[in-house]
Amino acid sequence: MSETTSYSRRNFLKTGGLLSGGLVLSFFIPAGAKRFVPDADPLSNAFQPNAYLNILPDNTVQVILAHVEMGQGIWTTLPMLIAEELDCDWSKVTVQHAPPGKPYLHTAFGLQITGGSSTTYSEFDRYRNAGATARAMLVEAGAKKLGVSPASCRTENGYVIAGDKRASYGQLANAAAALPVPQKVQLKDKANWKLIGKEKNRLDGKAKSDGSAIFGLDVHFPGMLIAVVAHGPVFGAKVRSFDASAAKAVKGVRDIVQIPTGVAVVADHFWAAKQARDLLQIQWNLGPGEAIDSNSLLEDYRRLANEKGLVAEQTGNAAQALAGNVTSIQAEYTFPYLAHAPMEPLNCTVKISDDHCEIWTGTQLPGGDQQAAAKLLGLPAEKVKVNTTFLGGAFGRRASPTADFVLEAVEIARASGKFIKMVWTREDDMRSGYYRAAFLHKVHVGLGANGFPAAWQHSIVGQSIMNQYTLFGPPDKSKPDESSVEGIKDSAYLADVPDKLIQLQSPELPVPVLWWRSVGNTHTGYVMETMIDELAFAAGKDPVAYRNSLLKSKRHLAALNLAAEKAGWGKPLPAGHYHGVAVHESFRSYVAQVAEISIQNGQLRVHKVTCAIDCGLAVNPDGVKSQMEGCVIFALTAFLYGEISLEKGRVKQRNFHDYKMVRMNEAPAIEVHIVDSNEQMGGAGEPGVPPVAPAIANAIFAATGKRVRQLPLQPSDLVKA
């Protein structure tokens, strides 16, 4: 990791005038950018305050986030990186989301996106450099003002200090802004860190606890109207005709318009809009979406699993190895569609004037939404302003490659000519698609004489995300979608298996699918970790010892053995309690979990989950712990209850009564340990999800002798074999 970075003058843009004085630093650092963004890119012409930080005359340090806050804590973590190098007063730090703009493109992905558990590691250098560069300029300005040499100055808590003289950053901001930007800055040695690696309370805590935090659904302007949409009953349905006469009679209704995704009601307030929507008489052309049925889908997938698919990985000849006289295990796993179900239902506020459009929404893809809206309206991108609010949960749903919910609101605003806030009810949110895809795995594993896997044949069937969208480039359907096979193709367990074949079938269906917290690892991690457990049992080995023999990576082992030690693996448990273990690498982090369960009166109780993560440096250990806790609850919900099912193309689930969430009374105790690690930094938002369900399933096996291979958990899974 380079400790110095150079900046070109060209990349340094000043917008100080906009802020009535003050130092505004911004620079575009192309380091690591994989997707070339030419200067002619429409983003470069967009309105850009273009900065990572501003220092105001009153010493306030405004940090501008290239990524968005959706619960994962970067509202605090990224400012910590700047403040560490800047030596500013932490109590004077304020934070805001960046608008779409070139300086805010993801350093690795080349577009403005929050996802892939990548924010902290991808911004680690950029935000520290932003702070260090500002500090260097303030020191130079301070030295001049105090009449000393820069070398004799130190910085502390928002002041440049030389002996008994001092000047605040606020006093120096304007002078600093006039200085040339240093070509190179020195970053602090790790030994001198005051903030990085320390536990910090969150900077969004006050606003989120006093009700002042503004989420998309809270956006409110005088004259703004509320819009709700009647979506088709099945995916891909189109309006054939509709009768709005009864709906129009509802007091408060201002307009009813047809849009590509259905019919929208625009009204003075939500109640009127919803009442009117219920009175709409709509005839639909249902299209092929009506044919989708969860049960028949499973049969189709089962058939596909036996056909030749795209080869994700192949060595030796697995079929031949398994045809011989070997001990083998065959298993089929099924996973349903899952909804993201963030607590804040999707929404978007749009105001269109003659040649300008302004959008307010909680989005993981502000730049993509801007460009999609601009294209729809025939406007240049800089004429579309996107204001990113706080996100009331997202889990991947608010990174929509089709900008679906944003474009729907833009369509309503355009068709009605009104300033609208489009709101989805919980039912709309649950039934309008973009799910974790349903998957089926068929696995056949041959055991060698040593009890370790010698042959591995694996067929995976499920819709592709990457083949549907062009976000990261044109889809290539001749290659397996990496996001469908991640966690198996690159599994550390399979590295030394001589004969293996991993195949993928990606059927194309009208049900929209999307990344869902930890993406492919949600199912691949489950299959690998329960199958390895099954193999350990077949080999007569302890599950932790078996994994220790198979795994060569010290990071896997560090997490695994720390979790096992802290959970008291192998030590006596209370009567009727059982342990299960799992370890999985995803998003560059290694997470192991030990679940302690009991089954009483046919009910599963998860008492405790002990978690260990090796994510390299944990910038804010508090944040990493919170993410691990969140991952456990999120994954437990999916394991116990998560299922979106379709009947004649219609989604059966509606609200939290039939798409249940783990409630506080069902929540296990969660203990999180962070491996003291100097390895490459990894993510925290997602990698805690994959091991949870297999650890619990393995504990259920310990209790019942039964393997859970169909999710979500069924009551019959808890009856002893």
Place this chain on the structure above:
Amino acid sequence: MEKQKYSRRFFLGTSSMAAALALVPSGIKAFYQDLKTRLLPVKSIQTLSLIVNKKTYTVKADTRTTLLDLLREELELTGTKKGCDHGQCGACTVHVNGERVLSCLTLAAMVQHQPVTTIEGLAEGDQLHPMQQAFIECDGFQCGYCTPGQIMSAVACVNEGHTHSVEEIKEFMSGNLCRCGAYNGIVESIQKVAR
């Protein structure tokens, strides 16, 4: 026993009843709809008088407007959140007469002249309520969307005296969903205030 009125199971019960009704044959559904229109106040715009956070508001509103929609859309008090609109998630929890109430299942007209407290009214001036402070210190939130409802429920949970054990706290907080899974921090926050 008055407090039992607002227990989680009561609401789960009623809202799954409503859900079950959504599945019954259309003849019965029509009857239910008919019944609902008869039982609910007649469709009319009336002047409502509400006391929210010690301030009196007089607004003209449809008498069937929920307290939640009225708070958010008419009074612009958007701290109270809408998560499900069916009494399932608790994000809309406010206090009426000092007791927790799901504002999505309460008609604004029903709570006229009774003191309503929302998250915006919990602090005393600049001084945060101890529960708000505890949520910040114990990481009792992640995305923050369910947080106002969690805090209003947590304050009531302490006032009701349901804080004798972690299990008791969890039971009496189980009407408030947190999709991000900040449950550990929420329990800690409540323990901190209850001590």
